[in-house]
Amino acid sequence: MPGTSKEDSKIADAAERLINDVVNDQKIDLDEEFKSRLKRELIERIREHVESKRRQEEEKRKKEAKTKQEYFLRFGLNFRMQHLTLAVGVIILIITGLPIKFHDSTVAKIFFELTGGIAVSRMIHRVGATLLIIVSVWHVLSITLTKTGRNDFKQLLPTVEDMKDFVKNIKYLLGLSKERPRYGRFSYVEKFDYWAVYWGMVIMIFSGLLLWFNNFFLGIVPKFMFDIATEVHSDEAMLATLAIVVWHWYNVHFNPEVFPFNPTIFTGKISKEKMLKDHPLEYERLKAETEKASTGDKPR
Amino acid sequence: MTAFLTVLLALFQIGVSNPNSRCFLCHGKANFGVVENGKFQSLYVSPKDFSTSIHGKFTCVQCHTDVKVIPHFIKPRKIICLQCHFEGNTVGAPVKWMPEKYKESVHAKALAEGNPNAPNCETCHTTHYVKSPKDSTSATNRRNVPELCGKCHTKEFEAYSKSIHYKALENGMLGAAVCTDCHQEHDVLPPNDPRSALNPQSVVNTCTKCHSDTLLMERANVPVQQPEAYSESFHGIALESGMVKAANCTSCHGHHDILPASDPASPINPRNLPKTCGKCHPNADQNVAKGKIHIIPSEKSAGVVFYVYTFFKWFTLAVLAFLFVHIVLDLSGFIRRKYARHE
Numbered sequence: 001m002p003g004t005s006k007e008d009s010k011i012a013d014a015a016e017r018l019i020n021d022v023v024n025d026q027k028i029d030l031d032e033e034f035k036s037r038l039k040r041e042l043i044e045r046i047r048e049h050v051e052s053k054r055r056q057e058e059e060k061r062k063k064e065a066k067t068k069q070e071y072f073l074r075f076g077l078n079f080r081m082q083h084l085t086l087a088v089g090v091i092i093l094i095i096t097g098l099p100i101k102f103h104d105s106t107v108a109k110i111f112f113e114l115t116g117g118i119a120v121s122r123m124i125h126r127v128g129a130t131l132l133i134i135v136s137v138w139h140v141l142s143i144t145l146t147k148t149g150r151n152d153f154k155q156l157l158p159t160v161e162d163m164k165d166f167v168k169n170i171k172y173l174l175g176l177s178k179e180r181p182r183y184g185r186f187s188y189v190e191k192f193d194y195w196a197v198y199w200g201m202v203i204m205i206f207s208g209l210l211l212w213f214n215n216f217f218l219g220i221v222p223k224f225m226f227d228i229a230t231e232v233h234s235d236e237a238m239l240a241t242l243a244i245v246v247w248h249w250y251n252v253h254f255n256p257e258v259f260p261f262n263p264t265i266f267t268g269k270i271s272k273e274k275m276l277k278d279h280p281l282e283y284e285r286l287k288a289e290t291e292k293a294s295t296g297d298k299p300r
Numbered sequence: 301m302t303a304f305l306t307v308l309l310a311l312f313q314i315g316v317s318n319p320n321s322r323c324f325l326c327h328g329k330a331n332f333g334v335v336e337n338g339k340f341q342s343l344y345v346s347p348k349d350f351s352t353s354i355h356g357k358f359t360c361v362q363c364h365t366d367v368k369v370i371p372h373f374i375k376p377r378k379i380i381c382l383q384c385h386f387e388g389n390t391v392g393a394p395v396k397w398m399p400e401k402y403k404e405s406v407h408a409k410a411l412a413e414g415n416p417n418a419p420n421c422e423t424c425h426t427t428h429y430v431k432s433p434k435d436s437t438s439a440t441n442r443r444n445v446p447e448l449c450g451k452c453h454t455k456e457f458e459a460y461s462k463s464i465h466y467k468a469l470e471n472g473m474l475g476a477a478v479c480t481d482c483h484q485e486h487d488v489l490p491p492n493d494p495r496s497a498l499n500p501q502s503v504v505n506t507c508t509k510c511h512s513d514t515l516l517m518e519r520a521n522v523p524v525q526q527p528e529a530y531s532e533s534f535h536g537i538a539l540e541s542g543m544v545k546a547a548n549c550t551s552c553h554g555h556h557d558i559l560p561a562s563d564p565a566s567p568i569n570p571r572n573l574p575k576t577c578g579k580c581h582p583n584a585d586q587n588v589a590k591g592k593i594h595i596i597p598s599e600k601s602a603g604v605v606f607y608v609y610t611f612f613k614w615f616t617l618a619v620l621a622f623l624f625v626h627i628v629l630d631l632s633g634f635i636r637r638k639y640a641r642h643e
Contacts, residue, residue: 100537103537103541112541112542117542117543118538119538119543173629173630173633174633175633175636215581215583218581218585218587219583219584219587220587223589223590223591224590224592224604224605227595227605231597231605231609232608235609235612235613236612238612238616239615239616246624246627255630255634256631
């Protein structure tokens with residue numbers, strides 16, 4: 001990156017002085033062409049050195065800023081534990097479920113060999129299923145019974161604003177506009193993830209329960225319902241797995257902005273810098289709230 | 301003169317052209333036999349059937365080597381097939397793998413244990429009328445196999461004779477399954493033996509051998525997709541992964557007395573399905589008959605499941621295409637911004 005013209009001339013002066021010093025010291029004569037080439041090279045070297053120094057300092061400053069960074073609590077313990085339970089459950093379900101869908105593959109054959117066949121792996125699958133059911137009940141209770149849960153759920157509901165944000169973001173990503181959409185507590189991307197899980201959970205839990213307790217349901221629903229449940233369970237599993245591996249992993253792992261991973265869902269903390277960048281409206285709301293609280297407290 | 305020549309010719313034929321005719325002088329009489337242990341035992345050999353058999357070109361004494369003079373007054377030793385059918389024999393008797401296979405079978409084991417009813421080579425192949433199985437008059441011809449095995453296995457033959465397989469066989473469909481197609485020919489093994497074609501892990505492959513044969517099934521008017529649909533079903537996958545109690549073909553279709561679903565006596569007749577499924581699923585009732593069995597979701601014949609499959613196929617494709625484009629846009633935006641900062 002070229003510096004200012006003032007800086008450039010300073011460097012040029014320094015280079016010329018250096019050459020002159022050498023000429024005077026050694027008492028040798030250099031022809032003009034060689035001198036100018038030497039000067040150019042020296043300028044380049046000096047500039048490189050100056051720049052690398054500058055970069056180092058900048059990095060140091062950034063590091064210091066990070067340690068001194070102000071943090072906000074984005075997700076409470078309840079929310080974080082729900083995500084952790086869901087994640088563990090889904091990973092168990094995918095590992096024990098996919099070999100059934102792709103039973104002809106070598107990997108599936110090795111998996112069944114290692115676990116001792118479907119008789120064992122389906123028990124592990126049911127452990128994952130139980131975690132999933134627990135988390136769904138837990139989540140419904142938490143979005144109805146707790147205040148933060150109710151608030152979060154309200155803010156997760158899709159709005160017209162999300163559609164506008166989406167259009168804005170696409171324009172921004174394409175370089176058509178310089179304006180980045182200003183998200184609230186949840187961006188449309190996060191809302192999409194949330195409702196995708198909602199849809200998936202409903203389908204997987206209901207079809208899964210039908211297949212798990214097939215004996216109980218055999219006397220209640222006709223046989224073709226089991227066929228539908230089998231198909232739906234297998235297809236939605238594929239969709240969910242692909243969505244997690246492609247979409248969710250990109251957003252929280254492979255996106256260069258957060259690589260190797262975004263720890264907020266596990267620590268609950270988010271830096272002010274990130275907050276301002278990704279959730280400016282939420283930041284403003286929080287600031288306004290704290291100000292209101294501090295001013296509101298005074299008269300009392 | 302003519303009479304003389306005829307007699308001469310007859311003598312010539314008896315003495316020279318057919319050395320067996322001297323044996324048939326006695327053994328060729330239909331009621332020839334001896335009484336042994338108070339029981340009449342026939343010693344009759346049909347000259348016509350013998351001469352058309354695979355051994356017809358041999359003389360009697362080539363096998364009955366201990367008969368030196370005719371008539372003989374001693375009882376000849378029992379013939380052992382392996383006295384010719386051994387590696388390096390000089391009479392050109394073919395040596396194949398069948399005797400070795402037979403040694404593994406339940407039949408050979410029973411024989412070794414001293415069961416007098418256990419079958420040996422000649423029990424099935426007959427003693428004097430051995431013919432190629434391709435010969436329709438051979439005892440081991442496909443058409444005659446059920447009756448052959450049924451001579452001892454009467455109960456099984458009775459059940460099998462009611463089956464659609466036997467009916468098809470009677471109607472001239474030689475491709476229909478006979479005993480040996482499922483039980484193997486020489487190495488007949490009990491179903492709990494892992495080498496048996498009727499072991500729960502192998503029985504599906506045994507049925508599939510014929511039931512995935514497009515030509516054969518077309519002729520028999522039986523849908524050919526059943527084995528594929530089964531292997532994709534949970535029963536099929538569970539069995540494949542080692543869960544032996546999972547239903548295989550015979551669990552629902554029965555084995556010897558297999559009948560089409562249209563037959564009211566068939567276990568897979570819609571009316572009998574609750575009972576058939578109920579063997580494993582105690583709550584099964586009329587609901588199990590509501591819906592198709594052996595479906596392939598990607599085929600229209602699967603009915604409602606086909607539409608579910610199609611919906612999910614396009615839905616998944618659309619969602620993933622959208623997500624992928626979004627990711628590519630996000631990445632390209634990131635890269636462009638990074639470049640812009642550096643310029």
